[in-house]
Amino acid sequence: MAEVPGLDVDALLGDENKHVIACCGSGGVGKTTTAAALALRAAEVHGRRTVVLTIDPARRLAQSLGVESLDNVPKAVAAVRGGSLDAMMLDMKRTFDEVVASHTTPERAAEIFANPFYQAVSSTFSGTQEYMAMEKLGQLRATGEWDLIVLDTPPSRSALDFLDAPARLARLLDGRVIRLLSASTPGARRSMLSLMGASAAVFTRVFNKVLGGHLLTDVAEFTASLEDTFGGFRKRAEATFRALQDDQTSFLVIAAPEPAAVGEAVYFTRRLTEERMPLDGMILNRLTPVAADLTAERALGAAAALEESDADDPVAAVLRTHADLARRRAAEERVAARYAAACPEVPQRWLPALGVEVVDLDDLRAFGAAAAGA
Amino acid sequence: MTASAIPVPRLHIVTGKGGTGKTSVAAALALALAGTGRRVLLVEVEGRQGIAPLFDAPSLGYEERHLAAGLDGGEVFGQSVDADEALLDYLTMFYRLGSAGKVLQKFGAIDFATTIAPGLRDILLTGKLKEAVSRSESGRMTYDAVVLDAPPTGRVVKFLNVTVESGRLAKTGPIGKHSRSVARMLHSSLTAVHVVTTPAAMPVQETVDAYKELMSADLPVGHLVLNKVAGAKAVEVGAEEIKAGLERAGLHSEDDLVSGLVEEYAAARAEIESVDAYRDRLEQLGRPVEELPLLPEGVDLSGLYQLARELRPGIIGERRNG
Numbered sequence: 001m002a003e004v005p006g007l008d009v010d011a012l013l014g015d016e017n018k019h020v021i022a023c024c025g026s027g028g029v030g031k032t033t034t035a036a037a038l039a040l041r042a043a044e045v046h047g048r049r050t051v052v053l054t055i056d057p058a059r060r061l062a063q064s065l066g067v068e069s070l071d072n073v074p075k076a077v078a079a080v081r082g083g084s085l086d087a088m089m090l091d092m093k094r095t096f097d098e099v100v101a102s103h104t105t106p107e108r109a110a111e112i113f114a115n116p117f118y119q120a121v122s123s124t125f126s127g128t129q130e131y132m133a134m135e136k137l138g139q140l141r142a143t144g145e146w147d148l149i150v151l152d153t154p155p156s157r158s159a160l161d162f163l164d165a166p167a168r169l170a171r172l173l174d175g176r177v178i179r180l181l182s183a184s185t186p187g188a189r190r191s192m193l194s195l196m197g198a199s200a201a202v203f204t205r206v207f208n209k210v211l212g213g214h215l216l217t218d219v220a221e222f223t224a225s226l227e228d229t230f231g232g233f234r235k236r237a238e239a240t241f242r243a244l245q246d247d248q249t250s251f252l253v254i255a256a257p258e259p260a261a262v263g264e265a266v267y268f269t270r271r272l273t274e275e276r277m278p279l280d281g282m283i284l285n286r287l288t289p290v291a292a293d294l295t296a297e298r299a300l301g302a303a304a305a306l307e308e309s310d311a312d313d314p315v316a317a318v319l320r321t322h323a324d325l326a327r328r329r330a331a332e333e334r335v336a337a338r339y340a341a342a343c344p345e346v347p348q349r350w351l352p353a354l355g356v357e358v359v360d361l362d363d364l365r366a367f368g369a370a371a372a373g374a
Numbered sequence: 375m376t377a378s379a380i381p382v383p384r385l386h387i388v389t390g391k392g393g394t395g396k397t398s399v400a401a402a403l404a405l406a407l408a409g410t411g412r413r414v415l416l417v418e419v420e421g422r423q424g425i426a427p428l429f430d431a432p433s434l435g436y437e438e439r440h441l442a443a444g445l446d447g448g449e450v451f452g453q454s455v456d457a458d459e460a461l462l463d464y465l466t467m468f469y470r471l472g473s474a475g476k477v478l479q480k481f482g483a484i485d486f487a488t489t490i491a492p493g494l495r496d497i498l499l500t501g502k503l504k505e506a507v508s509r510s511e512s513g514r515m516t517y518d519a520v521v522l523d524a525p526p527t528g529r530v531v532k533f534l535n536v537t538v539e540s541g542r543l544a545k546t547g548p549i550g551k552h553s554r555s556v557a558r559m560l561h562s563s564l565t566a567v568h569v570v571t572t573p574a575a576m577p578v579q580e581t582v583d584a585y586k587e588l589m590s591a592d593l594p595v596g597h598l599v600l601n602k603v604a605g606a607k608a609v610e611v612g613a614e615e616i617k618a619g620l621e622r623a624g625l626h627s628e629d630d631l632v633s634g635l636v637e638e639y640a641a642a643r644a645e646i647e648s649v650d651a652y653r654d655r656l657e658q659l660g661r662p663v664e665e666l667p668l669l670p671e672g673v674d675l676s677g678l679y680q681l682a683r684e685l686r687p688g689i690i691g692e693r694r695n696g
Contacts, residue, residue, distance in 0.1 A: 027526055028392020056528065058576050256393060259672070260424055286393075289641070292634030294625070302623035314609035315619025318635050321642045324604065327670040335672070357575040 004340045007281035007347035009372040013038060013148075014046040018250050020137065022151040024162055025254035026264040030285040032057045032152045033358050033367060034254050036065060036087070039150035040361065041368035043083035048147040051086040051140060055133060055154045062089065064360045072098075074140070079361055086146070095132040096122040129154040130162050134240040141243070163241075163271060250280040253346075255339065257287055257332035266342045281347040283371060284336050288328040289352035296326040349373070383566035383596060385507050385559070386521045389530040389584065390570030391577040395601045397424040398673040399570045399666065400523040402681035406689060408444020412518040415451045415506050416441065419499045425452055425523060430675055436460075438506075442675075445682050451517075453506075457495040460502045496536040497553050504556045507564070527569065527584040534560050534567070535591050566596030571656070573603055573649040578656065585659050597689060598656045600649075602668040608646050611639065664688040 012018065023035040032054050039052035051074045054067065062068050065077050065087040072094045074086035100118075101109045112118050122128060133154055140149050153162045243249070251272055255265035265282060272279040303319040310316075340348065351370055358364055386403055390396035397418075404416040415438060418425050423433050429441050434454035441452040509516040525533045537557035559565060567588055571581040581598060588595050613636050620627040656663045666684050669677045 026392065027528075028394070059579070060575075258393065259427060260397070260422065261393070289638075290634075291637040292631050294631060294635075298625065302620070302625050305623045306619060312609075313619065314611040315616055315623075317607045317609045318611055318616055318619075318639045319623075321639055322635055324668075324670045325638055325642070328668075331671045 004344070005347040006373075007283065007349040009038070009041075009281075009283075009349060010045070010374070012250060012280055013042040013048070013372075015250075016147070018148065018248060019141065019146075020149045020151065020244070020249040022153060022244070022249065022251050023254050024153045024251060024268055026261050029254050029256040029261050031254045033061060033364070034252075034283055034285065034371070035150050035152040036061060037358075037364045037367035037371060038252075039087075039148075040077075040080065040085055040364045041372060042148050042150065043085040044081050044365070045083075045368075045372075047083040049084050049145070050148045050150060051088070051146045052150045052152070053088055053090060053133070053136060053140065054152045055090050055129065057089060057152075060357065060359045064358070064364065072136075077361075090129070090133055090136055092129045092132045093122050095136050096128065099135060130164075133162070134244075138240050138243065163275065163277075245275070245277055247278050249278055251277055252280060253282045255282060255284050255336075257284060257336045259335055259338075262335050262339050265339055269339075269343045269346060279346060281349065282339060282343070284339070284348065284350045286353045287332055287336075287350055288325055290322075290325050290329045292322055294322060294326070296323040296330070299323040299326065383564060383594070384515075384517075384519050385503060385565045386519060386596065387524045387530070387534070387565065387567045388522065388570060389524040389527050389567060390599075390601075391528075391580045392526050394570045394572045394577050395673070396526070396570040397422075397523050398428060398678065398681065399568070399599050399601055399685075400521050401425060401428050402666075402678050402685055403568070403689065404450045404519075404521040405442065405444050405678060405682035406686040407519045407521065408446075408448030408450050409690065410446045410448060412444065412448040413451065413516065414444060414448065415453060415517045415520045416523070417453050417455055417503065417506070417520060418523040419455050420525060421454060421456060423454065425454070428673065428675070428678060445679065445686065448518075455499055455502050457498045460498040461494075464498065464501070496533050497556065500534065500537055500556050500560065501552055504559050507559065524567075527580045530567070530584065531587045531591050531593065534593055538591075561592055561594070563594060565594050567593055568596045568599060570599045570601050571652075572601055573645070573652045578652045581656065582659065585661070595659075595661055597662050597664050598659065599664045599666060599685075600653060600656060601666045603649055603665050604642065604645055604668045608643050612636075662688060 012021070021035075021038060023031050023038070025031050035054065036052055036057070039050045042048045043050040052065070053074075054062070054065070057065070057067065059068070066075060067087045067089045072088065072091040074088040077085045077087050097113065100112050104112070130153075133151065137149060137151055140146065244251075253265045253268055253272075255261045269279060269282070271277075299319040300323045303313075303316040303323070306313040306316040306319070336350065339346075349371060351367075354363070354367060354370075358367060386400075386407070388396050388400035388403060390399070401416060404414045408414040416425060418434065425431075425441075426433050429452070431439075431441055431452070434452045436454065436456055436459045438451045438453045440449060442450045444450050503520060503522060506517060506520050524530050535557075537553040537560065569581050569584055569588075571577040585595055585598075613632050616635055617627045617632050620631070625631075653663060653665070664685055666681050669680070671677075673681070
């Protein structure tokens with residue numbers, strides 16, 4: 001196998017031209033921990049004013065960062081040595097409310113907030129979290145308060161959702177079906193409806209029946225009130241999406257040595273490449289740590305030899321433990337190698353599992369140092 | 375099957391934190407439930423295609439397909455349920471839409487409807503499950519059990535409870551009515567939600583949280599599955615002894631090798647000891663805890679059968695006692 005280029009994490013964190021690092025990957029690969037550790041290292045080792053935007057951190061990680069409460073604004077992380085690190089946890093509903101409030105009169109905003117469809121979209125729609133993460137990223141960037149923003153992405157069913165969901169939400173709120181519906185509310189332009197003709201009639205009839213009439217009315221009212229308050233969700237989502245394409249941004253794909261996670265990482269890498277998103281590397285977490293240099297086969301052979309004279313030989317137990325670890329590691333490396341085979345040009349960094357849960361800044365420091373190979 | 379006051383669960387919902395192996399456990403459970411003459415449907419809902427590779431099978435589609443022979447000669451079928459297709463299915467069934475359905479799909483209306491009506495996707499998916507559970511052919515149930523590889527713990531309660539919440543948005547219309555009947559099944563003893571975890575702090579914590587969340591949503595929690603348990607013996611052994619042992623076995627005994635083995639074994643012992651603590655923590659929840667071994671080479675088809683055999687006594691045994 002050709003030598004895979006190594007990912008130089010410190011060069012990336014210290015690069016003054018990089019202002020956003022987005023950590024992407026499927027659930028359960030250590031995305032949030034990686035984002036937090038990289039942010040801490042950027043602040044402490046590279047002296048950059050850094051903020052980490054986490055989506056749904058595990059409780060103890062949140063505690064160590066001091067972001068247990070959802071207050072939606074970055075707060076300084078205490079006990080950071082040198083540089084500065086702020087952290088925040090995304091409050092999806094509040095971010096959405098802020099977007100609405102900042103673009104309309106208080107009366108109009110109150111109307112929107114009271115709409116049941118708005119309440120549903122802002123709290124349960126499956127793309128809202130992704131869209132709001134992008135929105136928040138845009139806001140943080142606009143303040144110019146930070147040199148570097150490290151972004152953890154939502155725990156989507158698929159890493160691709162992060163790229164697709166904002167556009168989907170925008171399409172939904174801005175799309176022709178919505179226009180059609182807005183057109184069929186009382187007082188709106190009737191011409192739209194006749195333009196769409198028979199299919200519109202079929203559409204409204206069927207969906208009124210299935211969903212119950214009032215839902216479509218709620219939707220129509222909601223979009224009508226949005227129309228004149230801010231100029232199109234689509235434009236907004238597109239602008240954020242484009243901002244992610246510039247070379248001030250860096251994407252890191254995070255994976256774990258499991259077939260599903262590696263498969264997801266490969267798909268995501270392809271999408272990033274197609275969309276001309278700046279992908280700088282892949283970090284593979286959670287490899288089984290192996291400390292002794294001995295093949296599984298030799299360890300098992302030796303264990304069997306020892307057990308011939310004493311079935312309970314404790315050294316045989318030690319050797320069997322090693323053989324298990326070595327086999328696990330070898331199987332993991334075979335899975336991980338699929339990534340290098342599919343995406344040979346992407347620099348990689350493989351990290352053994354730390355063996356303990358990250359509970360404080362020291363653990364994050366250790367993680368960051370391991371990632372940097374320091 | 376013995377008669378009893380409480381019906382045995384026929385819908386098995388398998389959830390867990392990402393990376394705990396919930397898909398493998400769901401697949402093994404389906405094999406274990408497929409005893410002699412039984413038919414089991416294994417369903418995934420998020421288009422991940424996680425099931426097919428485990429069985430060395432081509433990608434699953436909306437059509438149910440034979441996947442594998444169960445333990446003792448039953449049959450396991452697989453299906454990947456997609457919300458858009460489920461809606462079309464539903465419209466065709468209730469409104470005899472025919473080709474109009476295709477027009478709607480082309481128009482983007484299907485996508486629109488499943489997107490705007492919050493949770494409509496999940497309602498359709500859970501509705502499809504109910505249909506599979508209650509379907510019968512010539513006087514017998516089509517499937518003796520349905521196993522769902524469900525969304526992870528963080529989202530599963532929202533997913534399962536959507537039918538309850540949808541009442542708020544779809545008060546009228548067939549979706550509302552449909553939701554209520556699906557909700558009744560999901561909250562009954564026909565359903566069991568199994569939670570998969572590994573012996574590590576975060577997944578166990580998430581399992582405890584998910585348990586509480588499921589209980590407060592009044593959803594029936596089934597078994598807790600402690601997966602990927604490394605099966606080593608805990609022995610007392612020091613560096614000197616290891617060095618001597620390596621020499622007896624005819625291996626080189628460089629200091630690096632010895633210290634590496636000491637380090638590995640110390641970590642493994644700590645893990646073995648922590649497994650007991652995690653098991654206790656899970657047992658305190660008062661639900662049966664099943665333990666599955668870590669397969670060093672990952673889970674392949676023969677590994678699935680091994681896991682199925684491990685699961686069977688705990689899960690099927692309980693059923694037989696009724």
